[in-house]
Amino acid sequence: MSYRIIPLVNGQIYHLFNRSVARETIFLKSTDYLRFLEVVDFYRFVEIGMRFSHFKRLETNRRNNFINDLHKSDKKSVDIYTFTIMPNHFHFLVKQLSEDGIKKFMSQVQNSYAKYLNTKYQRTGSVFQEMFKAIRIETEEQFLHLSRYIHLNPLTSYILKNINDLEKYPWSSYMDYMEKRNLSLVSRNIINSYFSNVDKLKEFTVNQIDYQRKLELIKHLILD
Numbered sequence: 001m002s003y004r005i006i007p008l009v010n011g012q013i014y015h016l017f018n019r020s021v022a023r024e025t026i027f028l029k030s031t032d033y034l035r036f037l038e039v040v041d042f043y044r045f046v047e048i049g050m051r052f053s054h055f056k057r058l059e060t061n062r063r064n065n066f067i068n069d070l071h072k073s074d075k076k077s078v079d080i081y082t083f084t085i086m087p088n089h090f091h092f093l094v095k096q097l098s099e100d101g102i103k104k105f106m107s108q109v110q111n112s113y114a115k116y117l118n119t120k121y122q123r124t125g126s127v128f129q130e131m132f133k134a135i136r137i138e139t140e141e142q143f144l145h146l147s148r149y150i151h152l153n154p155l156t157s158y159i160l161k162n163i164n165d166l167e168k169y170p171w172s173s174y175m176d177y178m179e180k181r182n183l184s185l186v187s188r189n190i191i192n193s194y195f196s197n198v199d200k201l202k203e204f205t206v207n208q209i210d211y212q213r214k215l216e217l218i219k220h221l222i223l224d
Contacts (some may be wrong), residue, residue: 008102010154018132019089033171041185042101043108045070077101084153091150
């Protein structure tokens with residue numbers, strides 16, 4: 001059994017990531033990505049009182065009222081600053097707000113999505129690798145670099161080929177930072193505070209694409 005070396009502490013910010021077992025594609029359709037985002041939005045709160053699978057079976061009005069009450073309560077286990085979902089892995093940049101908040105959030109999200117995927121595609125076995133990775137963010141520079149790294153992931157991994165497609169990629173918070181969408185699960189205030197406007201944030205993000213692609217290529221050459 002694996003044990004976590006890095007402690008997960010309230011008030012600290014972490015880069016969280018995990019990938020599928022054997023790098024299997026686990027987000028096959030838009031409905032799969034949407035389901036994952038729904039689960040993330042649901043389990044970022046504490047004291048929920050029901051499982052997501054039960055929540056989905058509620059009548060539409062009850063479901064809307066329930067999720068609205070969660071949002072109004074603002075009792076969260078994590079604040080999510082950035083995210084990107086890729087065909088076989090995901091990244092989050094989050095702050096832990098409650099005791100064991102990250103551990104519970106990640107466990108609930110991964111377990112819920114795994115059950116959904118196995119049921120939908122008549123699949124068996126583990127979906128995600130045994131333990132998600134967590135890296136504590138120690139400086140503002142590291143925080144901003146990781147936010148950029150996460151947002152550039154679809155481009156550096158060549159899921160997208162055109163830089164203009166990045167702000168249209170719906171499975172990343174970059175779309176929200178570019179003000180093309182307004183997902184409630186993304187906390188944008190801190191990153192936005194470093195930039196005078198959206199254009200400055202965009203410039204900061206895209207000026208590292210070529211460099212990050214080279215790093216990604218070197219990493220793959222070493223690992224393969």
